[in-house]
Amino acid sequence: MLRFLPLILLIAACSGTSLRYPVPVPEVTESVSIRFGSVEVRDVSLPSYAAGEEIQIQRADGALVSSGDVLWADDPSREVSLALSRNLAALTGAKVANEPWPFDGFADARVEVRVEEMLAVESGAFRLTGQYFVAPTNGRGDRSDYFSIAAPYDPAGGIAAISAARAAALLELSERIAQDGLR
Numbered sequence: 001m002l003r004f005l006p007l008i009l010l011i012a013a014c015s016g017t018s019l020r021y022p023v024p025v026p027e028v029t030e031s032v033s034i035r036f037g038s039v040e041v042r043d044v045s046l047p048s049y050a051a052g053e054e055i056q057i058q059r060a061d062g063a064l065v066s067s068g069d070v071l072w073a074d075d076p077s078r079e080v081s082l083a084l085s086r087n088l089a090a091l092t093g094a095k096v097a098n099e100p101w102p103f104d105g106f107a108d109a110r111v112e113v114r115v116e117e118m119l120a121v122e123s124g125a126f127r128l129t130g131q132y133f134v135a136p137t138n139g140r141g142d143r144s145d146y147f148s149i150a151a152p153y154d155p156a157g158g159i160a161a162i163s164a165a166r167a168a169a170l171l172e173l174s175e176r177i178a179q180d181g182l183r
Contacts, residue, residue: 021159022073026171028090034182038095040107044080050118051076055159058121087174109136111177125150126165134181143181147173
């Protein structure tokens with residue numbers, strides 16, 4: 001097998017193999033008490049450039065650049081929705097799941113997130129802006145708020161650093177939703 005390794009590497013290089021980068025799961029160390037026992041997270045709405053697999057980086061002149069060879073490991077909308085669910089469950093201890101609600105009955109509240117901007121800036125910040133909505137199923141106490149988050153990263157760390165900053169930004173958003181929207 002080892003004598004075929006150079007041939008395998010050559011074939012992979014010639015076939016235009018893409019590199020896929022997962023977003024790491026951040027450690028949740030905080031706990032937030034909320035007024036709901038169960039929460040449904042709706043599919044997150046992303047801008048078109050952020051909804052694609054290609055990893056976008058904003059240059060100093062404002063242009064977004066990407067490469068078809070450097071991709072996110074999962075569909076961004078799915079990954080962001082799942083990350084918010086996982087983070088909210090870890091933060092609150094509530095029963096949290098993505099839509100469609102997989103349990104009997106209905107969740108006590110629904111969370112919807114509409115992202116306006118989600119990208120890495122080449123100077124070293126991952127920006128996440130938009131608006132979230134919390135709708136209790138009993139129809140009382142709807143809440144919404146805008147968010148603007150900038151998670152720093154070291155540009156020398158490459159895509160791995162951007163992935164870690166993206167995870168940190170999503171955790172910060174989850175904390176804001178739990179503290180300001182679900183209490």
